[in-house]
Amino acid sequence: MKIEMIQKKLSIDEYFESMGIKACHSRNGFWKHAANVDSSLAEKLEPLFTRKMKGNIYELKNQSLPFSLAVESWTMSFHLAFLNWVNGQEKLKPKRILEIGCDNGLLACWYATHFPDAEIVGIDREANSIHCAKQLAMQLEVDNVRFLQMDFSELKQGFSSNSFDLIISVRTFHEIMGPILISRYWSLTEYLKGNPTYGDRKYLQIVDHLLSEDGTYLSCERLENPADLGKWANALHEANLNVGWDESEIIEYQELGIHKRSPIILATKSKAGRATLDGIEHLCMKHQDVVLEAGNSYSGVAAEFAFHRLGKKKFHTGQYLDVTNHWHEYRFEIWETMNFLLVYCYGNMGHRQLEILPGGAFSEARLLLQESMKLFHHLGSIVHYKSMEECQE
Numbered sequence: 293m294k295i296e297m298i299q300k301k302l303s304i305d306e307y308f309e310s311m312g313i314k315a316c317h318s319r320n321g322f323w324k325h326a327a328n329v330d331s332s333l334a335e336k337l338e339p340l341f342t343r344k345m346k347g348n349i350y351e352l353k354n355q356s357l358p359f360s361l362a363v364e365s366w367t368m369s370f371h372l373a374f375l376n377w378v379n380g381q382e383k384l385k386p387k388r389i390l391e392i393g394c395d396n397g398l399l400a401c402w403y404a405t406h407f408p409d410a411e412i413v414g415i416d417r418e419a420n421s422i423h424c425a426k427q428l429a430m431q432l433e434v435d436n437v438r439f440l441q442m443d444f445s446e447l448k449q450g451f452s453s454n455s456f457d458l459i460i461s462v463r464t465f466h467e468i469m470g471p472i473l474i475s476r477y478w479s480l481t482e483y484l485k486g487n488p489t490y491g492d493r494k495y496l497q498i499v500d501h502l503l504s505e506d507g508t509y510l511s512c513e514r515l516e517n518p519a520d521l522g523k524w525a526n527a528l529h530e531a532n533l534n535v536g537w538d539e540s541e542i543i544e545y546q547e548l549g550i551h552k553r554s555p556i557i558l559a560t561k562s563k564a565g566r567a568t569l570d571g572i573e574h575l576c577m578k579h580q581d582v583v584l585e586a587g588n589s590y591s592g593v594a595a596e597f598a599f600h601r602l603g604k605k606k607f608h609t610g611q612y613l614d615v616t617n618h619w620h621e622y623r624f625e626i627w628e629t630m631n632f633l634l635v636y637c638y639g640n641m642g643h644r645q646l647e648i649l650p651g652g653a654f655s656e657a658r659l660l661l662q663e664s665m666k667l668f669h670h671l672g673s674i675v676h677y678k679s680m681e682e683c684q685e
């Protein structure tokens with residue numbers, strides 16, 4: 293396999309394919325694929341994935357390397373997008389890489405071939421994960437990677453300060469720090485004022501301790517919305533790690549047929565550049581121009597930043613919807629600025645939609661508001677409000 297990888301310079305797709313990792317476009321397709329590799333393990337794993345039963349997913353899925361690799365098919369598109377991004381980073385020339393939460397070693401073994409002059413250390417607290425990772429490295433005949441079973445909190449005892457010039461964590465810190473609930477927020481600015489960071493800074497201080505002065509910390513964590521991203525950036529900053537917003541990127545991929553996006557955040561010990569809100573705006577809107585003109589509409593985070601950039605505005609009317617038996621709440625509002633009428637529909641879980649209309653176009657605004665509400669009104673009861681104070685009550 294090693295000879296094949298080096299001589300033919302396998303692409304990441306080929307690397308995955310050579311291990312039986314397959315793109316799955318639905319849950320059914322995924323479970324079928326997993327069952328083809330080991331039906332008994334697939335049968336035990338399914339209730340853990342769907343939370344019908346409690347148990348250690350990693351211990352079970354890593355009972356055999358072929359099954360562990362079959363389960364990778366769930367995240368194949370995500371890992372592909374992530375590794376493709378890493379491959380494109382020509383400035384990254386690490387000598388000592390640490391991967392925190394390396395699981396079965398799939399990513400670490402890729403780093404070992406992509407950075408052949410670097411020494412790679414992968415750590416994970418699960419014995420079965422490390423067992424699979426060592427087996428994978430042996431199969432691939434990569435000898436510049438080591439795998440250690442250890443808890444994240446033991447890293448400081450295991451390695452001295454400045455040990456690594458590249459530290460990577462992919463979807464791991466939500467497990468290390470304890471569950472991070474998805475932020476619920478109406479306004480990013482307001483939310484971050486009240487919830488500036490994630491919990492205990494001691495975790496990221498360990499990363500800071502292990503990272504060399506000119507090193508890079510690359511994280512691709514479960515940050516479900518811009519509010520989570522803001523809290524992550526602020527937590528990094530508290531630990532002396534400053535986000536390079538220009539170098540960071542949002543990757544897009546499919547997870548079992550569902551389109552998703554995740555930010556890859558690059559942080560270093562060099563001086564802080566952009567402030568967090570400015571950084572989020574810069575990163576999220578990198579590939580999108582916002583033009584504040586009548587006739588334009590924006591969705592997602594662009595809608596929130598466009599609404600914010602429109603400056604001083606007067607509230608005109610609003611309707612509120614509380615989704616029955618759920619956390620989701622929505623507001624449907626009309627606002628007036630000097631030049632425009634705005635129809636702004638937004639939810640506490642990140643939904644944002646903004647329509648910019650010419651000033652005075654009230655009938656069109658009401659129509660648009662009704663149209664937007666039609667998509668949601670079956671979900672719960674609606675309450676009208678005449679001011680933001682009334683809404684907040």
Ligand SMILES: C[S@@+](CC[C@H](N)C(=O)[O-])C[C@H]1O[C@@H](n2cnc3c(N)ncnc32)[C@H](O)[C@@H]1O
Binds near residue numbers: 396
């Ligand atoms: C969601 S998985 C992600 C694995 C891999 N990075 C990936 O992208 O597929 C999280 C990993 O972090 C490991 N992990 C969680 N808490 C840990 C801790 N305190 N110390 C070391 N590893 C930990 C788990 O065992 C698991 O392998």
